[in-house]
Amino acid sequence: MPTFAPRTARAIARRELTDAITTSARRQLAEIGPAALSVRAIARDLGMASSAVYRYFPSRDELLTELLVIIYGELADRLEAADHAVDRDDLSGRWHALGEALRAWALQTPHEYALLFGSPVPGYAAPERTIEPAGRVTGVLIALMADAQTRGPLPARTELPAEAHAVYAGIRTVTGIDFSDEASVRALTAWSGLFGALSLELFGHLYRGVDDYAAHFAIMLDRLDPTGP
Structure with missing residues (x-):
């Protein structure tokens, strides 16, 4: 015992x-x-x-570091729970669940979204101990793309330049997964678009241009879905 x-x-x-x-x-x-x-x-x-x-x-910086560790961890818990609530084979459903969970959190705590994904805090450099909790957040998308790739080669949406393999070598090194160039481009496009859509909404840049933010975000998720054809 x-x-x-x-x-x-x-x-x-x-x-x-x-x-x-x-x-x-x-x-x-x-x-x-x-x-x-x-x-x-x-x-x-x-x-x-x-x-x-x-x-x-x-110091203030040590306190900021503690906040980053806490908030990244809480966000990762949310995203992982959303992902696990969807059938493993429903890749598109998992992507939408991930995106909607991220948006719900961002709308609930926009100031914490801004700390993690907004403008850098002047004079502050995040130390190494923030890498693991931050990595859990991106790890949800990495797991999704790894599952998508196990189903077979992802078809190219556009022709990639010859240097793409070298450009995305870091993703393979960091994740330890032999992602195809197509999978890497899809993942980065989806992740960039997801945070771009959220930032435009949260910081008021869609004012008068979009009448229904939730519907717009759902459309963005459809377009950005990295798991589809």
Whole structure:
């Protein structure tokens, strides 16, 4: 029978305070954006001395990193759940579920969408520990394309230039999957278009040009579907 080390009161208190700090930081994201995120303001919000908060997060950048890890993880959980709710053989259905889940999350938390996929925060460079949770988000699309490719070669939608194989070598290296050039182009086109459509909607660039955003997004998903003919 496995044994578990008891959590100390100090460990519990540290976890609870860390959660309180990141919750306050997420409220700031919604109100003032990531560039203005302030450890001192969070301390005031929690009724603490700023020095106490700095013991947990010595700088704004470390706090931003923690937020990225948390938010990427939550988004990945949503996308994976949406994908797993659809029959594995329904590739188009999985793509639509992925896209709709992403849009629902973005509309619910546009400030967090902006942190992950909007303009870079001035002076901040995301460290290596954000790569794994961010990779889980793209991993849903990678798994979908891998399943699409196992059904046979994807037909070329347009003729690719000779240098395409070298251009997309990085995708094969990073994923460890021998994706065809066609699969790589389809995946990147779909992913780019998905975030382009969301950003145009969220940041108000479709105003007066589209009367029904949900219907428009569904049409975009149909057009961008990387699994179809």
